[in-house]
Amino acid sequence: MNYSPGLTGGMVGCHDAPAMGAPRQGRGGGWRKSGIRAAFVALTALAFVVGQQSPARADDPLQEALRKKDELERAVQNSRANTERYKTVASQYQAAVDAAYSRIADLSTQKEAAQSQADALALEIQIRQEQLALVSFQLDETKALAESLKAQAAAQQQQLASREDLYAKHLRTTYRLAMVSPLEMLLSSKSLTEFAERVQALIFVNRQDTQLANDIKALRVDTAQKLDDAAAKAKEIVGLQTQIDDQKKSLSQQKNEYDRLVAEMKSNIAQQGSVAAQAQSDRNGALVAANKANNETAVLNQRLEQAEALYAQLAAEQAARSGLGAFTGAKLPLWPLTGPITSGFGARWGGFHNGLDIAAPMYTPIRAAAAGQVVTVGKPYLAYGDTATVVIIAHGYNFSTLYGHLDDRVKVPVVRVGQMVGAGQVIAYVGMTGWTTGPHLHFMTIVNGRAVDPRPYLP
Template sequence: MASRRGFLRATLAGAAVAGATPLIARAVTEEEIEAAEREQAELERLAQEEQTLLAAAQAREGALQQQLAVIDRQRFAAVERLRDVNRQLETVELEVFDINASIANLNRALARETDNLGARVRSLYKAGRTSMLETVLSSSSFSEALDRATSLERALAQDLEEIDALRRSRQTVHLRTADLAARLQQMDELRQQAATIESELQRRSQEQQDLIFGVQQEQTSLDANVDAFQAEAAVVGNRILVLRDIRQRELAQLERILALQQAQEQARELARQVAATQGTSVAGVYTWPLWGLITTEFGGCTFGQCPHIGIDIAEDMLAPVVAANDGIVLVADYVVPGNRQASYGMIVVIAHNQNEETLYAHLDDWTSPPPVSPGQFVSRGQVIGYVGLTGWTTGPHLHFEYRVNGVANNPRNVLV
């Protein structure tokens, strides 16, 4: 058993020396995955916190927008009120203008009437009572004289009435002017109040807009933080998936290695049992596994090894390779599990008794993989694989080894 373990170790060591990648380049631990999950959870928690803050900021913006809408409605009402007051002021100012024009006209008419009355009074005063008497006496009759006197008195009374009417009109206009002046002052005060209110509402509106802008800036920052945390969490999540995939592959590979080791142990035990019943093989009972062109003999130098520890036999792709002797299959897999390009590539190892084993390398793995499995009994001449191009090779060929107690021997010593 020790010799067979040594053979397997030697085979794997030869692959490593030849530059094969290790079975597990880097072990991924559960602790590493858990640390990544904690990091992802922390990033998601931070993203959730930022989303909570973002929701609060959005709520604040909504409240501020409502307040701004109220202020804007008040401001628009104040502006409309100011426009209404200005329109009323314009109306009153036009009335004042018209009244001032009326007052000017009344003053001119009153001046004319006053001048006329004065002229008439002065004329009567200069004429004196004699003139009046002469006017009466010069009449053709008493009736005519009376009519003339009455006409003069009536004219004088009419002048006085017109003057009195003009004075009353002017007084009415002056009262109207005073009322309009009071209204003008009141309107001006209302305009100032409306302008003050509109200015204050404009200031409050600007303050609300500034607050809203600040909240929107805060939302932009929070939204960027949420995106950043979520993106980072997604990256960590992808890393977790990769780590879990690697971990699962590693566990599967370990299970595969353990199963292979178990199968090899079972095969070795079976080989011992076969050897106990059939005896130990002797030189000259091994058959050639493949008939073809010998390209490298045992002990020579080749690309990957010097000295060469087997015989290389060139042949066409998928040429059948047979077991050199009866035995139990120990290995039917890549020399480095999962790596078809490493070292010997696809191999089959057969234990023929407690001491002797043979190896068949560079077998095909796609079109016609080995039709045998570990623990299987094979007979001499039974097909155990096909010529391929796996591992390090410059062309289709079989690398054949014969080992005794784990040490490579020249296969020609036993081949017939």
């Protein structure tokens, strides 16, 4: 199992570990699953032992291999971070695409509603137009009728004038006859027959005058009524024409407004379509960049594996020359701490936990699980953003134990680099340094350069 300087999952205690292969986050990462192998701790520890008497030369192959591994480790982390950033950007662009299409759907619904209103108003305007044409036709007929009535009235006026003239003549004749007494009429008649005819004629004229007067009166009333009816009808139709024309204008204004809304919706839909297309293009570009970064990560991981293998080989060769023998015990003599295991070795939460988390109150003493030499005390992973205080004990060139999240404020570690310690000796105290959410010990066993499950080695 590979791991890098940091405390992946295990040193996080109850804190969530990052997903396998995910870029390192601001908090909660640690010793990556695909990082530098556990040999880095064990063999770096041996480098402390081997290099206690003399510092490494600038051209030391082991130190050069370590430097290359560090560089590749950082490059892998950066590449993975870039991959995640591109994926995040792609997700943001996808959200923009979805929002644009959702807006297009809303606008399309609004456009269809506005178009339906515009179509309904267009039909209403057409109906009003037809009504207006019918009223105009009726108005023309009424005007023609009024002209006809006026012509009839003019003819009746002439007839009335003629009758009035005839009536005046009859009145004058009647007046003259009325001035002649019946005796004078008799004496002036040549015979009784003539007298009778003259009396009869007078009676007829009187009757005719009475009828003529009644006709003149009725004709006047009828003519006036026809003129009044024609004027009223024309006024009614003109009012109806004005009303329909006003309705038509109002409907036209409403239709123009809905037409404007439809045009505006079409423009907005086209604009949102452009936004969606651009966001889709940007999303595709981000996905291409994420894929490229992911491919680069794979290449860097391959180079990192090669660098780790080279470093492990060089460190093992140097450790073998140092005189530190191999760890031959099947079991560690004791547990470093008594307490519940809150997280075991293995996969968890999409990542990998490379040790045991043992919970205990703050400042609880931590003991060496076996005799050995202290090779690391302090914060060896600050360059990777991990502030955990760690003690590493080498029990042989092929076996080491790591104790993490140690307190460094109230009760600092009580051992030093190079010190030989016995099994059960207090080396430090439970703390909360590094990436953790509660006091506990992160305990690791590193065998032949690999972090392995500590349980088989514990009593």
